[in-house]
Structures are given as structure tokens and as C-alpha cells.
Amino acid sequence: MSKPNLRSRAWSAILSYAIFRIESAVTIALIILLVYFVPRPFDWWQWWYWLILGVVAEALIIYTSIGDVETGARVVADMFREEFNPAVVKSKQYRAEVERALKYRSRIEQLIRQSEPGMLQQHLLESTAGIADWIAQIFRLAQRLDAYEDDDMIKQDAVRAPRELRELTERVQRETDATTRERAQHALESKQAQAQNLEKLTETMEQAELQLDATLTALGTVYSQLMLIRSKDDIQDSRSQRLRGDIAEQVAKLNSLQEAMDEVYQGKSQK
Secondary structure, X not given: OOHHHHHHHHHHHHHHHHHHOHHHHHHHHHHHHHHHHOOOOOOOOOHHHHXXXXXXXXXXXXXXXXXXXXXXXXXXXXXXXXXXXXXXXXXXXXXXXXXXXXXXXXXHHHHHXXXXXXXXXXXXXXXXXXXXXXXXXXXXXXXXXXXXXXXXXXXXXXXXXXXXXXXXXXXXXXXXXXXXXXXXXXXXXXXXXXXXXXXXXXHHHHHHHHHHHHHHHHHHHHHHHHXXXXXXXXXXXXXXXXXXXXXXXXXXXXXXXXXXXXHHHHHHHOO
16 A cells, blocks of 8 residues: 555545535535425525535535544544454454554544644654555464464474474485385485475464564554654654654565565475
8 A cells, every 4th residue: 555545535535525425415415405395485596596506514624524534544444444454463462463453543643633733744744654564464463473373284283393304304214215215215305394484484484473573652652752752842854753763764674574475485385
């Protein structure tokens, strides 16, 4: 989800909510009824006056919806929840971590919207521009960990691999026929490669789990830093730049971890 795309989608979501909210529907229905049943309540009144009133009322509804902090934050939060739905994660632990990440993002969004429009709000928006990528990476990481935890084949392979390695090693050592020994040696090498890949996969997943926890902690730190920046009367560029740097660093770490996981999984699929 790119930053420009995120902002346009957020505004689109808020505008759609404003247009299709119940108040809009009631206003449109009321105007239609008035035009049809009471076209001229006064001698000087024209039926199309109702349409003008309806347009004004609808414009006010849209304006107040867009300007309302709570409404905007809720609509954007719903958009993120639809994009990164925690319900698709089977593991209770990882699903809870995705929920936690979404709650942090929602609070950060609300905090920025509650800030006074102007230089401070712009700084906060720029400082947190990478949060969307952050949430996307957390969601994908949770999905990967969830799939790994649910993969019985990997668990079975991890249990069988040491025993099969011992058996193949013993067979190579005791085999007297050259052709059979060569085939057993190839099988042993293939099994060693599989065992190494399984070990690397396990290590990578352990790193991913630790990184997920560290990233959520960092996300909470970003929230507290934003509150600190917002509480200051003056805007310190150094603090905002440091915050942007922290977010970019976390995203880079998550990207690297995702690439490592892809590499391990590709190696596993080739065995």
C-alpha cells in the first residue's frame, strides 16, 4: 500500500461514508417526498427550492463528516481493518498482535487528526508516512508465522530428519556395492540439505517472532513520541527526522526478514 495511494483511499473512504451515511439517505428521501407532495408550500416557493435546500444540507453533512476527527479516524481504521483483517490469522497469539498493531495505528491516526491544522499536523503526517508500510509488513509477518505454526508437514520433517540422517549415514558406511553406496550417498546429501534448510527455517521463524514483538514495541514507542512532539509548543525538526528514521529502519528490518523468509521457503520448495 503506497503512501499516495493510502491517502487517496483514506479520503475516498471518508467521502464515501459521508455520502452514504444514514443522514444523507434521510435527507435525499425527504427532499424527494417534499418535491412530490409539497412542491409549493407558499405562493412564492418554487419546487426546485427544495433541491437547493437538499444540496446545501447534503454539503453540510459531507463537510461535517470530513471535518469530524472521530469519524475520520474510525473510517480509516475500518479501511485498514478490511485491508489487514486479523480474522484471517488462525493463531490466537499472532491475531492478537495484528489487533494490537491496528489499535496503535488507529490511535496515531486520531492523535494526528486532533492536532492543530498547520505546520505541526503536517510534520506529524510526514513523520508517520511509513506507518502504513509498517502495518502491512506486520500483517504479512504474522501470516507467515501463522502458516509455519500450522504446517504439520514441516513439523513431521523436522522430527524425521535426524533419524533419517543417521540411517542413511550408517547405510553409506556399511554398503559394499559401489553403485548402491553412490545412490545412498546422493540420498544422504539431499537429506542433509533438507535438514540444513529446516534448521535455517526454524531459526528464521524464531527471528521473525522476536522481530514481530520488537516491532510492536517500537510502534508503541512511536505513539508515545508523537504525544511528546504534539505536547511541545515548538516543532523540532531533529525529533521529527529521528522519528521518520526510526520508522524507516523498522520497515527496512521487516523487509529484510521477509526476503530471508522468502529465500528459505523457496529453498524448501526446491528440495
